[in-house]
Amino acid sequence: MSTSVKSLVSQPYKYGFVTDIESDSLPPGLSEDVIRLISAKKNEPEFMLNFRLRAYRQWLKMTEPNWAAVGYPSIDYQKIVYYSAPKQKDKLQSLDEVDPTLLETFEKLGISLSEQKRLSNVAVDAIFDSVSVATTFREKLAEKGVIFCPISEAVHDYPELIEKYLGSVVPVGDNYFAALNSAVFTDGSFVYIPKNTPCPMELSTYFRINNGESGQFERTLIVAEEGSSVTYLEGCTAPMFDTNQLHAAVVELVALDNAEIKYSTVQNWFAGDENGKGGIYNFVTKRGLCQGKNSKISWTQVETGSAITWKYPSCVLIGDNSVGEFYSVALTNHMQQADTGTKMVHIGKNTRSTIISKGISAGKSKNSYRGLVKVGPKAEGTRNYSQCDSMLIGDTAGANTFPYIQVQNNTAQVEHEASTSKIGEDQLFYFQQRGISMEDAISMMISGFCKDVFNQLPMEFAVEADRLLALKLEGSVG
Amino acid sequence: MIRENSDVILSVQDLVAEVEGTEILKGVTLKVRAGEIHTVMGLNGSGKSTFSKVLAGHPDYTVTGGTITYRGQDLLELEPEDRARAGIFLAFQYPLEIPGVSNLDFLRVAYNARQAHHGHEELDAFDFDELVRDKLDVVKMDASFLGRSVNEGFSGGEKKRNEILQMALLEPTLAILDETDSGLDIDALKIVAEGVNQLATPDNAMLVITHYQRLLNYVVPDYVHVMAGGRIVRTGGKELALELEERGYEWLSDVAEATAR
Numbered sequence: 001m002s003t004s005v006k007s008l009v010s011q012p013y014k015y016g017f018v019t020d021i022e023s024d025s026l027p028p029g030l031s032e033d034v035i036r037l038i039s040a041k042k043n044e045p046e047f048m049l050n051f052r053l054r055a056y057r058q059w060l061k062m063t064e065p066n067w068a069a070v071g072y073p074s075i076d077y078q079k080i081v082y083y084s085a086p087k088q089k090d091k092l093q094s095l096d097e098v099d100p101t102l103l104e105t106f107e108k109l110g111i112s113l114s115e116q117k118r119l120s121n122v123a124v125d126a127i128f129d130s131v132s133v134a135t136t137f138r139e140k141l142a143e144k145g146v147i148f149c150p151i152s153e154a155v156h157d158y159p160e161l162i163e164k165y166l167g168s169v170v171p172v173g174d175n176y177f178a179a180l181n182s183a184v185f186t187d188g189s190f191v192y193i194p195k196n197t198p199c200p201m202e203l204s205t206y207f208r209i210n211n212g213e214s215g216q217f218e219r220t221l222i223v224a225e226e227g228s229s230v231t232y233l234e235g236c237t238a239p240m241f242d243t244n245q246l247h248a249a250v251v252e253l254v255a256l257d258n259a260e261i262k263y264s265t266v267q268n269w270f271a272g273d274e275n276g277k278g279g280i281y282n283f284v285t286k287r288g289l290c291q292g293k294n295s296k297i298s299w300t301q302v303e304t305g306s307a308i309t310w311k312y313p314s315c316v317l318i319g320d321n322s323v324g325e326f327y328s329v330a331l332t333n334h335m336q337q338a339d340t341g342t343k344m345v346h347i348g349k350n351t352r353s354t355i356i357s358k359g360i361s362a363g364k365s366k367n368s369y370r371g372l373v374k375v376g377p378k379a380e381g382t383r384n385y386s387q388c389d390s391m392l393i394g395d396t397a398g399a400n401t402f403p404y405i406q407v408q409n410n411t412a413q414v415e416h417e418a419s420t421s422k423i424g425e426d427q428l429f430y431f432q433q434r435g436i437s438m439e440d441a442i443s444m445m446i447s448g449f450c451k452d453v454f455n456q457l458p459m460e461f462a463v464e465a466d467r468l469l470a471l472k473l474e475g476s477v478g
Numbered sequence: 479m480i481r482e483n484s485d486v487i488l489s490v491q492d493l494v495a496e497v498e499g500t501e502i503l504k505g506v507t508l509k510v511r512a513g514e515i516h517t518v519m520g521l522n523g524s525g526k527s528t529f530s531k532v533l534a535g536h537p538d539y540t541v542t543g544g545t546i547t548y549r550g551q552d553l554l555e556l557e558p559e560d561r562a563r564a565g566i567f568l569a570f571q572y573p574l575e576i577p578g579v580s581n582l583d584f585l586r587v588a589y590n591a592r593q594a595h596h597g598h599e600e601l602d603a604f605d606f607d608e609l610v611r612d613k614l615d616v617v618k619m620d621a622s623f624l625g626r627s628v629n630e631g632f633s634g635g636e637k638k639r640n641e642i643l644q645m646a647l648l649e650p651t652l653a654i655l656d657e658t659d660s661g662l663d664i665d666a667l668k669i670v671a672e673g674v675n676q677l678a679t680p681d682n683a684m685l686v687i688t689h690y691q692r693l694l695n696y697v698v699p700d701y702v703h704v705m706a707g708g709r710i711v712r713t714g715g716k717e718l719a720l721e722l723e724e725r726g727y728e729w730l731s732d733v734a735e736a737t738a739r
Contacts, residue, residue: 425538427576432559432562433535433562444583444587445579
């Protein structure tokens with residue numbers, strides 16, 4: 001692309017404010033004592049402390065993975081604050097008792113926690129730094145037997161479920177960041193959908209990092225019993241700091257016979273400035289287990305933020321006829337780096353998976369798709385379809401595709417398609433010659449490019465995602 | 479149609495332009511009045527496509543001398559999208575494919591951009607749908623074209639008809655057709671030509687750039703200009719096109735070289 005297409009200053013990140021709130025933090029650093037302290041602060045049962053210590057001891061023996069196509073200075077894990085909680089009353093009876101400053105923060109982010117907006121029909125768990133501050137619609141959900149609460153509470157209230165499922169999909173020693181998360185996670189959401197129950201409303205968790213030094217380590221666990229279904233949405237923002245913050249979350253999904261889980265993320269962590277200063281390191285492990293026959297897990301993600309994204313939402317298809325899906329849009333601009341994709345592990349018979357990945361790279365960013373399709377020896381009749389499309393904007397961005405295919409059963413059908421396109425100056429000129437501004441032209445082309453993925457998102461989220469991408473690319477071509 | 483006192487739509491004076499440091503236009507002068515159809519003919523490399531792109535404001539071309547005045551306004555000051563909104567339309571020689579963007583959306587956004595520019599009301603999806611269906615007749619296009627991505631998988635003829643459809647919709651004041659006839663079979667050529675004839679009014683003007691005389695069997699120009707070596711070396715009536723068809727461009731190229739010296 002010629003000289004007239006160049007990066008200009010992008011739209012400022014509008015969620016970059018810091019909420020001034022008193023917090024209860026541990027000093028930076030990690031040791032067994034810190035872990036014991038976190039566990040004690042949360043008054044956890046013994047099995048949880050043991051879970052954490054097991055993870056920590058494994059973590060000590062592990063090394064940080066370096067196979068992803070991302071580069072960053074090494075992280076000093078002793079400089080991170082592992083526990084930071086907004087100071088508030090210990091037990092909240094209703095939203096009225098939540099610190100109004102916190103509620104204002106979430107209002108500012110466009111998430112109404114006041115249950116006024118019943119029409120919106122979405123239950124929200126709001127997580128501020130490491131602690132869940134409010135979960136809406138809990139009673140209404142409880143009528144159907146649906147549990148939706150902070151995982152810190154679930155540890156006390158449903159210890160048998162937590163003990164059974166926590167770490168069952170992502171074991172404590174699964175990988176470096178998952179082990180770290182297992183050792184120090186402070187909160188997150190827990191969802192349990194009982195047998196034969198379609199969850200009566202969409203569930204949503206909103207994550208907000210506020211503390212400049214704190215890492216955020218949330219843990220999400222969703223269990224869908226036989227014949228149940230749930231749609232879950234996740235949103236993320238953070239203030240602008242010129243230091244990098246670590247976010248190492250773990251999400252585990254379990255779907256039993258005939259159950260269906262749809263998990264959507266719109267990730268908009270602070271990406272750092274145009275020179276690559278600051279931003280979130282988003283090192284996340286997300287995995288779903290299709291344990292039951294005919295079960296289905298579908299991941300949809302729109303990744304627009306973070307300085308570095310390292311994330312592979314995966315499906316382990318154990319149940320016969322189970323289905324795994326991965327729909328992804330990853331946009332990088334300026335100095336952002338993303339290495340994201342999925343793993344589809346076919347173990348059961350007649351399991352099917354679909355991967356649709358759309359990578360958009362602008363500025364000097366690096367955007368890689370990395371995906372594994374693995375078919376085990378007993379996975380008769382497996383089918384996979386993968387499509388990985390990359391779009392480049394300008395000529396200083398990079399895109400890579402790393403597909404790994406391992407097939408051990410000769411009845412499997414595995415298809416992989418990949419394409420790379422470029423928003424070319426001539427295309428832009430064509431739009432302009434019809435009176436359409438360059439920004440609108442890019443936005444239309446991007447929407448078109450991402451259509452297959454946006455169609456998977458709930459309506460409001462799709463509109464939001466569309467707007468977000470346009471905002472992120474504003475000024476990237478000029 | 480030539481009328482003595484009709485408004486001057488385009489006035490080009492001693493236009494010099496280059497691409498990547500190579501001078502292509504070496505002093506083009508041309509005046510186009512409302513109601514007129516002008517044809518620019520010439521060999522490949524004579525500068526006629528460059529001329530059309532410079533008028534539309536393609537960023538690869540740099541104007542290094544001369545002036546372009548469009549309806550009294552300095553055209554060179556306007557961004558390409560503002561030129562378009564002000565009524566300049568370029569039918570592309572090679573219309574671009576835009577995957578993922580439906581033809582209907584593309585047309586609506588383009589139409590509304592022009593409406594907004596003129597302070598007119600923008601049309602919603604339903605009203606626009608009605609409007610565009612009427613215009614389809616101009617180029618005998620099927621409504622199924624609207625749902626497809628812009629030009630994607632269109633045949634050469636379909637792409638050119640799509641250009642004329644856009645022109646019908648945007649009702650330009652100055653329409654520039656850059657070799658719209660090239661690569662068309664005779665049926666498509668007739669459809670395109672009929673479209674152009676239907677769209678010509680006493681208030682607008684057309685600049686038809688072509689390599690061959692055959693389009694001129696259907697679109698009758700008021701003026702024929704011959705371009706060679708980056709200049710207009712001869713201007714005449716429609717009979718000049720016929721003369722070119724008979725004698726070729728060679729004799730005029732010699733004239734161009736002579737004048738360059």
